[in-house]
Amino acid sequence: MKQRYRVCVLGGGPAGLAAAVSAANEGAQVLIIEREAKLGGILKQCIHDGFGLIRFGQRLTGPEYAEREIKEMLGSKVDYITSSFVTNVKRISDGGFELEIQSANGMMKVQSDTLVIACGCREKTSRQVFIHGDRPAGIYSAGTAQYFVNIMGYMPTKRCVILGSGDIGMIMARRLTLEGAEVEGVYEIKDTPAGLARNVAQCLDDFDIPLHLSTTVTRVIGDKRVEAIEVAKVDKNFCPIENTKRIIPCDSLILSVGLLPENEIAQKLDIEIDFATKGAYVDQCFMTNVPGVFSCGNALHVNDLADYVSESGELAGKYAANFRPSQRDIVKIEYDSKDFLYVVPQYYDVTQGGELSLYFRSKTDCKDRKVYLDFDDDTVLDKKYKRLLPSEMEAVKVKPKKKVTSATLRMGDFK
Amino acid sequence: MPKKVEKLHSTLMKKGIPGIECTQWHNSIKLEGELGNWQDIITAGKIATKFGYKGVVNEIKLRGFKEPEIKAPKIKDNAIDNRRPDVVIIGGGVIGCSIAREMSKYDLDILVLEKESDVAMHASSRNDGMIHPGIASHTNTLRGKMNVKGNAMYTKLCQELDIPFERYGNFILFDDKKIAYGAGALFAYRAKHYGIEMEYCNREKLVELEPNLTDKAVAGYSFPSAGVLSPYKLTVALAENAVENGVEFSLDTIVTSMHKLHGEIVSVQTNRGKIYPKAVINAAGTFSDCVADMAEDKFFTIHPRKGEIVILDKKKGPDVTRSMGLVSPEMLYSTSKGGGVMRTIDNNVLVGPDAYEQPLREDFSTHRENIQAVLNKHLKLIKTFEPSDAITYFAGIRACTYEEEFVIERSEYVKNLIHAAGIQSPGLASAPAIAEEICKITVNALSECMQVIPNSKFNPNRRRVPHLDKLSFDEKQKVIKENPDYGVIVCRCEEISRGEIIDAVNSALPATSVDAIKRRVRPGMGRCQGGFCAPLVTNIICEQTGLTPEQITKCGGDSNLLFEKTPKGGASK
The missing domain is CATH 3.50.50.60 (FAD/NAD(P)-binding domain)
Structure with a gap:
């Protein structure tokens, strides 16, 4: 351990590990600070496969994927500490940062020239989607249920209803079925699944688990433990339709209703948060509005695949290692929020230049669309999409050939 | 029928509540009969209080409603059989x-x-934690007297018990200056009667003290003796x-x-x-x-008056310093103050509660409409509050008599x-x-039947355990060196250490359920609502008590979190 690092990475999941390795490869002295007892982040409990197809060209389980990343980190010159919690962070007079870290070894202070925020995300709770009724045991987020089954080896349910068709929800539907529980059904308030199409096929269809679209949970019933769940179809405004209410006896309600980037530490540094992503505003170098602070992975925006998480970490780590304070010349990447759910990065820093990797999600499920990127008056990119889904992130890359003063991502029809 | 009873009977008839049998019982009045709506039953009970009896025993039944049986523990044993306590x-x-x-x-x-x-x-766990100044009570009531006296006792009591208490004051706010002046006379009268400190605040003063107040509040009164703690x-x-x-x-x-x-x-x-x-x-x-x-x-008679409260994320705690509510003229004399917004001792914000009569004594369910109404009513008081700041909500029941x-x-x-x-x-x-x-x-x-002597060993001070969130960097360093468990953060949202959870499990009144731990040291109170820490807390309880994970409950009884272990090699289907 040193007193001062070039790069401090907050979080030792796939984003943080990749960031640390790439920063170390640039010659930086790097420290990873992980709050949990083990590295690997949420991958530790994702024992299903499907990880690493892009990054390693192989179908790996979560722990296998994490292991590869950890091994690579151990082979690089990276310091790491686990069970260590950053309780405070502040800017110091030389432009760097000072972190206060709490662990079983006591309190310590570490300084760093730059920070990479790779804290991942957390699950939305039943309360955040305004589930009402009683409050018994047996209401779990899908990730908590996954921890119980995959890490602790205990069944949190024998018969459950799953609300939300997010990826973890569908994966848990399969997982619980494999472990002998009955999944009565997966209920989704929207008229399209929230997670990846491949998960609908592999996790629900293959196991005959019904997916009820445009249906939501209206009430939890149960004194000490969940005894039943009331569901109802919803109208176009997501309002429950009274005469479609149905009571399902079960012992658990498992929720997969969305993920939220964790940015509590970022907010201590006055980092601006994008309302659309719930993550930081960044430029093409993954740098936030606070010079020297970078954000990546699911702390930046919720990704579909761990592979993308690692990719953003790798880039953020590299840029953090090479960071030099300079004047910024920022161009906002404009988009119409009717067409796009969000676009990341939100800015292009002309002074830094270089390639722009743009990630976006469409606002709605749409077919036969074309996406354009305009730099000033030039359309530098147009790409056809047979189908765009909010649940599937898309990525495009461009390298501006001349100085950019304005940038716009837009959508149009093709045919 | 005594004259008074007769008069009550006819008053009830006049108010459109017929068929109620009224009988005097000791010094109290008993109402019997059956009505088709709960509010009428409440109204009948309230009317009966106006006739100078000691109490109202309201036995009027709600048509078609059978009061659910009290939720009773399932245990049956002889743990305290034959005990003869004083x-x-x-x-x-x-x-x-x-x-x-x-x-x-x-x-x-x-x-x-x-x-x-x-x-x-x-x-006791389903309220806002406010230590009221006493201004809401009518003069010459036990409620007012006990409130003012109790309020003053809290500074010392909380020191002895080693729990945080903050005397941060409260505002009663008005959207109309004239009404505010009018209310001032009433407050001044009560304040003088009970000895409560108060101060009129014009709009400028209010904004000076609470910069995030919206222009809904044009004037108000400040009561500096109001405080807050975790109930x-x-x-x-x-x-x-x-x-x-x-x-x-x-x-x-x-x-x-x-x-x-x-x-x-x-x-x-x-x-x-x-x-x-x-x-x-x-x-x-x-x-x-x-x-x-x-x-x-x-x-x-207890008529359960329910209320629902919304909790906002800690991020919004710094936006208000005290407790405050906008009051309408009709609320001034009523039994409930209409709720408001307040910062809790743990820096969350509470919004509400509302108050409504209903017949169930222990139904703590929440309802979409009520929570929405609470948010609609109070969020507009503070500029920075948004519905998306809500992290959870809960309901509580007030044990109200008709008097x-x-x-x-x-x-x-x-x-x-x-x-x-x-x-x-x-x-x-x-x-x-x-x-x-x-x-x-x-x-x-x-x-009258025994000699009562003081307990010479009485110690008013509760056993001290560290509260890490209140310690400085160096103080934390010291307690972690003595016990490394205080260094391991288990609840990431509230930053609660393993050591604090172990203290709660092994306290004088051991906490062995996840909610019991939550009430004592707060893991699960934060924005993830226990998503990350509930399994970790479960493990700590097991390790400290020797229980197994499937025995751990959320809140006692049959509220077990888990069933059996996952089958070896997966289930055969």
């Missing part, structure tokens, strides 16, 4: 626990019976200190009947055995009239029964004063 306290809420701790100043054998698996399970931490601390001073708690213990002889309770039957106390204190909250009834001394007054007295007809009943808002603020009063009454009653 004092039995029925109810482990803030009132029962305050009384227990107060009475532990005497050399007495005290037993607290609580039907739930922990203390503070009903109203469940307080209740637990009182119980722990009581245990440290010799009081015994029997949890999961419900009183099912009482046996009386010569106007005195001889024995109390519970699910865990029959006991023979010298004195019985009724601190049974929403069930206090049922307990009184068991002793054939039901001279009041809307506390019942703090020795029974007139049962020699060894003392009531601390009908304790609704401001029950929390009043608790220390109520405990003092009940203790005095009980000691007097006991002195």
